[in-house]
Amino acid sequence: MSAALVMRASKRFGDRDALVDARLEVAAGTVHAVVGENGAGKSTLLKIVYGLVRADRGQLAIGQRCDLARHGVAAAQALGVGMVHQHGMLVPTLTLAENAALGHEPVRRGLLDLAAARRDLARAAARLEQSLDPDACAGALSVGEQQRAEIVMVVARAQKLLILDEPTALLAPGEVDRLLALLRRIAGDGCAVVLVSHKLDEVAEVADAITVLRAGRTVAELARGVATREVARAMVGGEPPPTGAPPPLPPADAAVVLMVRGLAVHDLSGAATLRPGAGSAGGLRQVSFEVRAGEVVGIAGVEGNGQRELVQAVVGLVPAAAGRITLGGVDMTHATVAARRAAGLAHVAEDRHHHGLVLDATVADNVMLGRLDEVARGLTIDRTRVRTLAERALADLDVRPADPSLAARALSGGNQQKLVVARELGRAAVRAVVAAQPTRGVDLAAQARIHDRLRAAAAAGAAVLVISADLDELFALCHRVAVLHRGAIAGELAGDALRAADARATLGAWMVGAA
Amino acid sequence: MTPSGVDRGGDGARFAELRAAAVALLAAMAAGSLLIILAGASPLEVWRTLVARTFGDAYGAGQVVFRATPLVLTGLAVAVPLRAGLFNIGAEGQMIAAAMCCAVVGAALPAATPALLALPVAMAAAAVAGGAVGAATGALRAYRGAHEVIVAILLNAIIAGVALWLGNQWLFVGEATRTASVVEGARFAELGITGSSASSSVVVALVAAAAVGWLQTRSTIGFRWRMIGGGPDAALAAGISVARDRVSAMAAAGALAGLAGAHFVLGHKHAFEEGLGRGVGFLGVAVALLAQGRAAAIVVSAVLFAALSQGGLGVAELVPKELVDVLQAVVVLVAAATLGRTTSVGGGAR
Numbered sequence: 001m002s003a004a005l006v007m008r009a010s011k012r013f014g015d016r017d018a019l020v021d022a023r024l025e026v027a028a029g030t031v032h033a034v035v036g037e038n039g040a041g042k043s044t045l046l047k048i049v050y051g052l053v054r055a056d057r058g059q060l061a062i063g064q065r066c067d068l069a070r071h072g073v074a075a076a077q078a079l080g081v082g083m084v085h086q087h088g089m090l091v092p093t094l095t096l097a098e099n100a101a102l103g104h105e106p107v108r109r110g111l112l113d114l115a116a117a118r119r120d121l122a123r124a125a126a127r128l129e130q131s132l133d134p135d136a137c138a139g140a141l142s143v144g145e146q147q148r149a150e151i152v153m154v155v156a157r158a159q160k161l162l163i164l165d166e167p168t169a170l171l172a173p174g175e176v177d178r179l180l181a182l183l184r185r186i187a188g189d190g191c192a193v194v195l196v197s198h199k200l201d202e203v204a205e206v207a208d209a210i211t212v213l214r215a216g217r218t219v220a221e222l223a224r225g226v227a228t229r230e231v232a233r234a235m236v237g238g239e240p241p242p243t244g245a246p247p248p249l250p251p252a253d254a255a256v257v258l259m260v261r262g263l264a265v266h267d268l269s270g271a272a273t274l275r276p277g278a279g280s281a282g283g284l285r286q287v288s289f290e291v292r293a294g295e296v297v298g299i300a301g302v303e304g305n306g307q308r309e310l311v312q313a314v315v316g317l318v319p320a321a322a323g324r325i326t327l328g329g330v331d332m333t334h335a336t337v338a339a340r341r342a343a344g345l346a347h348v349a350e351d352r353h354h355h356g357l358v359l360d361a362t363v364a365d366n367v368m369l370g371r372l373d374e375v376a377r378g379l380t381i382d383r384t385r386v387r388t389l390a391e392r393a394l395a396d397l398d399v400r401p402a403d404p405s406l407a408a409r410a411l412s413g414g415n416q417q418k419l420v421v422a423r424e425l426g427r428a429a430v431r432a433v434v435a436a437q438p439t440r441g442v443d444l445a446a447q448a449r450i451h452d453r454l455r456a457a458a459a460a461g462a463a464v465l466v467i468s469a470d471l472d473e474l475f476a477l478c479h480r481v482a483v484l485h486r487g488a489i490a491g492e493l494a495g496d497a498l499r500a501a502d503a504r505a506t507l508g509a510w511m512v513g514a515a
Numbered sequence: 516m517t518p519s520g521v522d523r524g525g526d527g528a529r530f531a532e533l534r535a536a537a538v539a540l541l542a543a544m545a546a547g548s549l550l551i552i553l554a555g556a557s558p559l560e561v562w563r564t565l566v567a568r569t570f571g572d573a574y575g576a577g578q579v580v581f582r583a584t585p586l587v588l589t590g591l592a593v594a595v596p597l598r599a600g601l602f603n604i605g606a607e608g609q610m611i612a613a614a615m616c617c618a619v620v621g622a623a624l625p626a627a628t629p630a631l632l633a634l635p636v637a638m639a640a641a642a643v644a645g646g647a648v649g650a651a652t653g654a655l656r657a658y659r660g661a662h663e664v665i666v667a668i669l670l671n672a673i674i675a676g677v678a679l680w681l682g683n684q685w686l687f688v689g690e691a692t693r694t695a696s697v698v699e700g701a702r703f704a705e706l707g708i709t710g711s712s713a714s715s716s717v718v719v720a721l722v723a724a725a726a727v728g729w730l731q732t733r734s735t736i737g738f739r740w741r742m743i744g745g746g747p748d749a750a751l752a753a754g755i756s757v758a759r760d761r762v763s764a765m766a767a768a769g770a771l772a773g774l775a776g777a778h779f780v781l782g783h784k785h786a787f788e789e790g791l792g793r794g795v796g797f798l799g800v801a802v803a804l805l806a807q808g809r810a811a812a813i814v815v816s817a818v819l820f821a822a823l824s825q826g827g828l829g830v831a832e833l834v835p836k837e838l839v840d841v842l843q844a845v846v847v848l849v850a851a852a853t854l855g856r857t858t859s860v861g862g863g864a865r
Contacts, residue, residue, distance in 0.1 A: 317752060338754035349752055358746035369742055370753030376735045383733075 004028040004161050004192035009048050009058035009068075011041075011216075016443075018044045021058070023218040024194075024211050026161070031183055031193045033203040036213035036235055038303050038469040039440075042196045045213065046163050049194075050083045051076040063160060082158025086166045088146045092139030097121050099138055100153045124156035125149075128185055144175030148182055155186055162186060164195040168202055169304055180206040198302040200228040200512040228514040229505075236508035241475040241499055248459065249479060250294030256329075257463035258291040258314070258432045263323035265309035284309040284487045287323070291432065291463035296454065298478035299467040302511050306487035307467050308350065311436045314465070315347045316340045317355075328431055341370060344431030346424040346457075348438050350467070356420040357408045364390040364404035367423050374428070393422040397449050414446030421450050425457050432463040439473060451476055471504060483510035532807060539805065539853045540819075543846040550841060554834045561830050568829025569822040575829070577711025582821035583814075584713070584782070585610075585792060587720040588775035589799025590817050591727045592649075592768040594808040596663075598731060599764035600744035605652050605667025606772040607796025608674035609645040613773030615678045616644035617780045618787035619686065621697030633700030634781065638719070641777035642770040648674065649769020650762055657758035663765070671796075679789060692789035703782035714782035719774055721814070727771070728810030740764050772796060801847040820846075 005026040011019040019041045026032040034042045047053040049060070051073040060066040062079045090099045101117035108116065118134040125132040132149055141149065147167065155162055164183075168176045183193050183206055197203050203210060204226075212220040212234040220234040267283035284306040291297045301307055312318040314325055316337040325333045327343050335343075349355035357366050367390045368375055375385040390404035397418040399411070408416060417439065425433065435454060439447040454477060458464045468474050474481045480494040490510040493503055508514075548558035569575045589606040596603040620640035624633050652670060656663040679692075686694045703714035730737040742750040743757045743764075751757050779792045802820055806812035820843060827839030 315752070336754070336756070337751065338756070341754045347752060349749075354746075354748045355752040356749060358742055358749050361741065361745050365738070365741070368738065369749065370755075372735050372738065379734050379736065381733055381735055381738060 002028045003061070004063065005049065005194070006061045007045075007049065007059060009045065009055040009060070011044055011048065011053065011056050016441075017216050019048075019055070020216045022213060022216060023221075024049075025221070026192045026194055027209070028160075028192050029187055029190045030208040031187045031195070031206050033207035033210045034194060034196050034213065035198070035200065035203060035210060035231060037471075039215075040213040040235075041216040042213055043165055046083070046165065046194060046196060049076065049161070050081055050163055052083075077158065080158050080160030081163065082154035082161070083163040083165070084147070084151055084154055084167060086169055088143070088150055090138040090146055090150055093137065095135050095137055096132065096149050096153075097134035099149075100134075100156075104157070120156065121153065125152050127189075128152055128155065128182065130182065142175065144171050144178060147171070147175075148179065151179075151182060151186070155191060159191055162191055162193045164193070166196050166198065168197060168199055176202060198304070198512070200231050200514055203231070204228050228512065229509055232508040232512045232514050233505050235512075236471060236504050238505065241501075241503050250292055250458075254292040254294050256290045257293050257327065258465060259324075259326045260290070260314065261288050261324040261326075263287045263310070263313060263325065264321040265306070265313045265318060266321050268309050268312065268318065283321075284313070287484070287487070287489055289482060289489065291465050293431075293461045293463055294458050295480070296458045296464040296466060296478045298474035298481040299465065299484055300471060300474055300481050300507055300511060301469070301484035303469050305484045307436070307469075307484055309487070310484065311347075311350060311434055311467055314434050315345065342373075344429050346427060346430045346433045346462075348421055348424050348433070348435040350436035350440070352413075352416050352420050357416060359409040360407055362404060363394070363399070363406050363408055363411070363419060366408045366419060367393045367404070369423070371423065371427060393419065393426050396426055397422040397453060414442035417442045418446055418449060421453055425453055430457060430460075430462050432465070433457050434465050434467070436467045437469065438466065439468075439470070447473075471507060475503075481507060483507055485510060485513050532809075535853055536805065536807070536812070536850075539850040540846070542853065543842070543849045546845045546849065547842045550838060550845070551834055554838055556834045561833050564830045564833060565822070565826035569826045573709045574711050575825060577706065577708030577713040578825045579818060579821045580706070580708070580713040580717055581711055581783075582825055583817040584717045584720045585775040585778045585795045586798055586802050586817035586820055587724055587814055588771050588778065589796050590802030590806065590813040591723055591799075591810065592645075592772035592775070592796075593799045593803035594806065594810065594813055595727060595730075595740070595768045595771065596653075596764045597803055597808045598737075598744050599740035599761060600747065601653070601656065601663050601761060601764060603649070603652075603667060603765065603768045603772075604664050604800065605648065605670055605796070606768070606775070606799045607794075608667065608671035609648045609769040609772035610776040610779075610792055610796050611671075611678050612648050612674045612776075613641035613645035613769075614776030614780050614791055615681065615686075615694075615787050617641035617773075617777045618694045618697060621701040621781060622695040622786070624698045624701060626698050628698055628700045630700040630702075633698055634703070637697060637701040637781055638774065638777045641773040641780070643773070645773020645776060646766045646770035649772070650766035652769070653762040653765025656765075657761040678787070682787070682789065686787070693784070694787040696785045697781060701781055702785055703778070712783055714778075716778040716782035719778065720817075723771060723774060724810045724814050727813075730767075731810060736760070736763065772799070775799075798843075801843070801850075804847065805850045 003025060005024065007024050008021055009019050010021050022041055022045055024045060034045065036042050044053055048055045051071050055068050058068060060068055060071060062081060097114060097118040100121045106113040106116040121134045130148055130152055132152060138146055167179060171179060180202065187193050208224050210222040210231060211218055212231065214235065214237055222231060263284060264286060265284040287310060299307060313320050316335060320333055324331060327340060327345060330343065332340050353359060358369065364386055368386060375382055375389060394402040399415050399418045399422060411419065439450050454464055466474060466477055480492060481498055482492040483490045493506065497503065551558045551561050569579050589610065592606040593603050617637050617640050621637040648670060652663055652666050655661040655666045682692060682694065688695050703716040706713040706715065739755050739760045742755060743760050747757050775795060780787055784791060798820060802813060802816045806816040823839060823843050827836060
């Protein structure tokens, strides 16, 4: 069997290695899965193939040897490579035929030949045994139908290699099966299919071969039939949890501060809004846990398994569909964000650019945000207090440059995140902390600072909930770690079990639903 | 957006904004000169006459003050929501509704009402009416998701029509399309600048500018407006009620536009008339954009636009009168093109 793709690539983003001589070999006519934790480099690897990202070093052969320095989307397409993105690229107000024509409009006597586009699309669909109406409006189709239509369009042009980035993330279970069948069919026609996926059960069902990435390196190349547990172990690594002093345990009789009972939240991803009622596997259902004063509880899981819904419901940004949230014994299920904050809830938002900071406002303004009560005298803002507050926040986590008049945008990512943490945890009387991906995309020094600050908050008696896709972060911080899978808690480790040699493998298995 | 333009606290940023405004003005003058040459006149002559007829004599200066007064108020009415991420194209309608209300209240007062009572009451009527229109616009955006620009454009049309209908049906007196005159006490004193129409309502405009300046830089509500303009999601996560503050920003804007209506009714016409203050609400957009939403700059910007329209009358014998309208538009266009990059938190009309 000939190789459709052979590559090795290294790539740095700023001071972070995204790929370190990562290897990927895909045989023609096969379905090949690329798996790994968040940030392992899967998307970067495939974007290099499609020419969206340029590799720093390495080799790339798609049927023929490519020049990495000159490789781009046009070159990739010319070699027969096509890519289907996680969020569809169809224009919802146009018909499928019009969408197919977009960018390659067939022309007859100077006019758009829509009939030809319709004919071509119907032919391509028939070849793949897909029933598809070229005159259907894209927006009227379900997410799965849209995606299959898009795949048909891409495959009609790219006959050598089809790349899909998390194609099943937004699909309901029934639609997943139809997608996987289509992918097998495409491979059967001789076109290689490469897909990135987090869902190992689906991968096991469809993939002929699996490449596992960890921290930018290819750590395993597995053939069909390997147990999912084995794949999970390769993904998270076999090494035992890092040793080191675990955070001091709170006394057994410490009061429960944050309690969540039977919490259900509607899916926040696009799937539900794209087409109401189309059905989606997302959201949060029936989640219960509690965090005591001084305790750090971690929520692990592959992204998209309900973490975002959990965080936003607890801090009050989205309503709970069912269940109860109490803070210090007071029911906060329907309380506003402001009321929860007043009761001592601090929130380190997952997306600092969106929910954490106002990037164009100054550092001082951003410290004031959500802490107006501390600097206001009646209607007036007391500038002296603002300066004191900002200087204290900057010093607390060593934010650099320590200039309160600078725009938040001008800070590096790590310093922006330190600013958010300093603001949230520096408030008077913090009783509970919700920290979502608190160190994503920040450098090691900033990470250490943020971890120290979270530990200090717990030591001072706050109940700390850390949501993270990074197991090492959770091992470093938490007394207990629960795993969120498909909107429910799949399992929990605490105490000695969390420090045991196989803790990582156990959590990893829960994360991918292999247990 | 360049990092250089967003450093709001530093003097360097302030300087960059000033420089951008100066560049806009110079570019507008250059473009205007080109147009004047095309129209067959001498640019130097036109600019000289324009300055002479505005700041050159007391009457001209007084007329500039008179024309700048409502522009300051409608400029503020655009600037306040601009900072909160909302575009108030409805100052025109807010002003008309307020003027109508102000005229009715001002005429209904007992004839002997002292100015100390009559003026504040009539002004309050204007501010409340304008504020109500603004608040309704803001509420439709905040709670129903209707875009404030569309809502405001439609409200402008509705209010113009309803005002005329109310007038024709009940309020206009005699054959004229004007309401009964407001009582003596509810009139702004004329400043007495050699025949110009400038009245003490300019004090109201200046006080309003100072108040908005204080709100924008020193108050908690101004801070919240800035935050919901710069990052509504971050503001929500910080516990700010974005919907409520969108309404409050638009209500404040409506009240300011309402005071512009009061200026025309109480300071000039002493009644509501058809076509009163026409276009001043829209010109407020230009005033606010050139001033980048800053209260102090709005006063300067309003004077500039007032001088252009007043001076336009003076240069009518040199160039077609329409050319002056074109000049105003050129200033706005050039300002929009050159200032866009430096306007930051809540500044863009995106």
